[in-house]
Amino acid sequence: MADASAGSKSSDRPSVTSSPTAGQAASATPSDGSGHNGGDAGNGAGAAVVACAVEGLGFSATSEDEKGGSVRHLLLTVTNTGDKKCLLYQYPYLKFTDARSPIAVIQDSKDAPVTLAPGEKAYAALLATGGRMDTYETNTIPLSLQGPDAGSKAGGPVDLDLPGQVAFDDGARVTYWTTASGLALRFIMSS
Template sequence: MTRGNKAISKAAAVAALGALLLASTACEESGADGSAGSKASGRPGTTSSPKAGQTASATARDGSGNTGGDSGNGVGTAVVACAADGVAFSATSQDEEGKSVRHLLLTVTNTGNKRCHLYQYPYLKFAGARSPIAVIKDSEDAPVTLAPGEKAYAALLATGGRMDTYDTDTLPLSLQGPDPGSKASEPLNIDLPGQVPFDDGARVTYWTTASGLALRFIMTS
């Protein structure tokens, strides 16, 4: 073989080897890309998509848990106005023993087994009176909601220093509805601590859950 032929044969062998190396590299890169792509597409499916069973369980727990709890606590059910047959009343003197009774604390207790709203103030109107005892408007508060066993209070000033008085040992009290003057019960005769004189200056506060706050409106009178 001549020197020229040897050179040609050597060149051809180098070219063939180069082509073989290129082909091998291309195959490896293609395989790597395919593997990476497979892994990348697999990750979101396992980490961001929760299992169907877990999702259904969480939803059911949140929904049924809240609903059951609210129902058990009475939340979400309509709360009606307190009825006369579901409460008890009392009237106590706030004056020193031996003095004429002018300052009274009215107490109402929820004796039922459901919550109820206590609206406005005690509606107090004696038989034959032209109008009910006036309310102290500055004592207005939000309607009181009483759970079973809870109490609310209203303070009553029996006399305002007027001349004509009416002595009585019972107090006709009616519960009110959401609208002022609307009665939620017929008058109940509440026993007073002895004979108490009333006149046209009598005043009563709104219902409140704080007895001290109610009395503050009448004790300076």
């Protein structure tokens, strides 16, 4: 996949910068357990909330396209399956193994980190194709979580199962995490 950040800024499209790739199931073991955490994971009042880790989360991807058609618009959902609050930073870091760069983020979707209490969900929207080159077809995508600093890892990657075979190209884009699925999708549905 070519670098999606180059030449992507135009007045009729949201601005993008490089971002990571998506992953899979809640029970997956991250390849890198290090990462930033916001402090102590204690339960007392005033205890700092730590960065979310894949071990306490469930992941899914659903198509937002018409049934039977090709899949271009995806909604990524993460659910806190643990027993403590955690912070979900930045956006899903989605990068295929042989790609030169991660999938670009839509900067206009930037929001504050999402605090996920047990059982709560957060969303990111993923546009698989932007009508460009270097098409890559797959039914999974590697997803890593980020720490407070863009590009820092809070664990992962996990292989996220996609709803069938999806074609990606170097125009793929992803949004920041948010608690409103409709808000995330607003950034990709017109593309």
